[in-house]
Amino acid sequence: MNVISSLSMHPLYRISTAVEDGQELQLRWTNTSYSEDENEEDFNYDGNIECVYNEGGDITATTIKYHPPPSIESAATISTCDSSSLDTTSSSSSLSSQHDCDDSSLNIVRVDDYHSDASVEEEEQEDAFELQQQQGQDDEKHSLCPVTGHYSNFNDHYYIHSSSSSSSSSILGIGQYGQVQSCIQISTGKAYAVKTIQKSPLQLAHHHNHHIQREIHLLTKLTSHPNILKLVDFHEDKDHVHIITERYTGGELFDVIGEHTSSSGCLSEGYAAGVIKCVLEAVAYLHSVGIVHRDLKPENLMFEYERNEDEEEEEYDHFDSSNSIRLIDFGLSREYNFKVDGYMSNPVGTSYYMAPELLQEKYTQSCDIWSVGIITYILLCGYPPFNGDDEEDIKRTIMEHGNAKNVNFKLRGWAGKSEEAKDFIKCLLRRDPGKRFTAEEALMHPWLKMYC
Template structure:
């Protein structure tokens, strides 16, 4: 009988039974609703099945997970669109798990009531260490271990906070006008910003000029208080219901006032218009031209601060004319832009080259294989023409970067990659360049594959191998933290092996800079299994989140399972917030102690943080045998060397990716014509040391 663990059920197909008649000319298009119910003993009523989780609707050939709890019943209801009941089945979760022989995969037909049957594939994952070891010898043809899927990262949309407003980029489906300058919001995809709280619509260029405090926010910003005290802007509007004889747009949300009569409200004094629903969100700025006043205040601030020079140069030019792509200055060496704000900027450590650095373009490379892909774009293996050298090229679509408001994140990724060349356990950047439609990162090709690929093959790593990888990852994280950078996306997929077996941390798209002292981050981001509790609580955080993710990764390497589980994302987050991971008896005392300290929910006392009561992480007993000086100089031989046949070998990468045709995704030509290319100025770069 299955012990502790969970099952993964894939819905394959449904077979019609007697009475399931489809009208002539109609297509039988069923779907399945899944209810998970718990057996609860109610006083006076006996044993009852109670549904505590919401109904889920998995697509065909997709999976859902369920833990094995006593009395848990899974109900699968087959329905026909839109909501016609056909048949259902209720079956115990443990009964489904028992159909898996020796912990493998079982494909079975389940009889439905009143008629028909459904085919499902069931896979049982054990959370018992001893059983996992027994099952590992049986599954020779299948990937081993409990970690069988790649888990994508998530990131909340970037929020621009101004006077309590929380602006996010938005696609306006109907003609919309800016509430600041009253001009039409042009563009494709996400044309402007919209406040999440009060629906105020503005141009991206106008969002920082808004003066009124957001009525939908309970938070008073310091700037708003100062403005109110100095100028006492608190002039309410005098709205009255109005009949509009011509098309008129709301001066808050920017959309059309619809209707035949009494379409909206008009101020008797200043004449602005709004929907009835928007009246409560209109700022008390009657008669105030926000754009002119904001420009005047900006001039005052500029003149008063003209004697002070900025500590850091701007990241890019904001010239109104779009520059040529070849104008990017990529002949510079590294710049110490990661120094602390009050620290002097040191000169570059690299000598200025005696000759101009080469500028690369897409035509200099031949794309060979796809190594990975995601919502960000693709990573492909490429050969530099005429040199026989191989690199990994990450290609991002500019329209996706602009649509997701990720220009700053892309620039941060470039800077962190360039910084990585100063550390042996971070991926090194060869160059960056751009075309009209794409941004390209050219990085060293690490043909040893990622840790996710290897743990799927091995099931788990032995203590020596896991300690070695953890030690090198630790050094890479501490280097980033010393530069004021938090990584925020540490996981098995983002740790790669080179041909010798040393690790390299890759993919810096989630990084955040300038996290020193009291400066903290607030963005909700990361891969769900690795997200720290303070992120889930929407609290401000620093590099403590990386040490939590480090603990999850170490747990997965040592045990072959994730420490936290859930039937869905909400359950997983509740598990991270409240549950304690289970440690098998075979795990060493030092490893269990290290993991428990890394899973400390108080960020300031977590292992790896300066105020941890257990002391520095390098001094923990789990790392007692590590020679840190030799490790930092790459003088320790790796316990495992990946099989690499040639410099261009891709056998250590998933075949799901490498079988795809290596080509760039196409972008909308009309959108490219209107794209502001100036925001990407300064992206191109060439590493003088590679």
């Protein structure tokens, strides 16, 4: 088979490689045209010549295809030559033998724009390489920041705020996984709270990462309710995860209970009812969007604004709804749908506020309602209905006696408390979760209607 071309002799194009593939000759040529810029480099092009053979096996016509194309005029001037001018490589047959040729053996038929298979393959390889690089960068980020997958420096956007020379003055609270401090956003000067979770080899376990991811995810869904903590931002570096939220200055409900507990009880029914209404509205919202908190307690209920020390004690007779209660700390919360998930089984929370079915590791979102019932009891008398010497003793008491019929309203602090208040508590502390009030039902109880 005679395969001959004069591309190597053409003033504009020089053959550099040729590979036979069936009846197509894959070519690469170089643009050697004159340029006023002496530093301009040659340009390589990919293409092929499709050969047409006669019965005798001679080439009678060719179709030149290339990308990007030279001019039609240039291509049409190509003449035949000896194949020794080709620097060729072949996987199926040798094209290096020399053959004499007749110029009439090659005729230009047409010139088409063509994106060669070789160039497509090169582009695919480049895309694959870029994708591999991006994947490598993503893997590196994920390895460094497994919680969010995104590295960002908290100190580029915020600084920890301290009201005095003591660094401890910036600390608002300390939890199981980190501490909460006051911080200032550099761009706006606004004050926020930041929960800083220090990562360690133990905490880098998958379940811990998922725990923090879940908390951030839930907070992103809970940005519109007036009684729920509002997420502002989050950052992760190689050592810490920072969760930035609104800052509430009124302190914990737990502190108010401690300040007002006496032999005659704790807070007034009017004040307690106002607090509980806020809590139930937050819980009703959580349950409506498929979230269960699982750690409702006075420590996780904060007042939005600081109380005025000049105000009289009568402020605790009735709750000031303008100073909203905020439900915080969603570290143990989760999305929940009974039809999909069935019963929950992980016994999490704080012992005083755990429902009996939670301790039995078979529970639903109704565990939150039990916790609200316990909080209500404490608000009115200053101590929990089911107590013990230690955590295990408390859990044992709940398992054995946790029931509305066993709630004692004859102890100190209950003198003068209304029957409506006692009935409200009993409705929330029914042992059977199916008979226990929902948040919506509790909000309709006469005791709340009396004061709210």
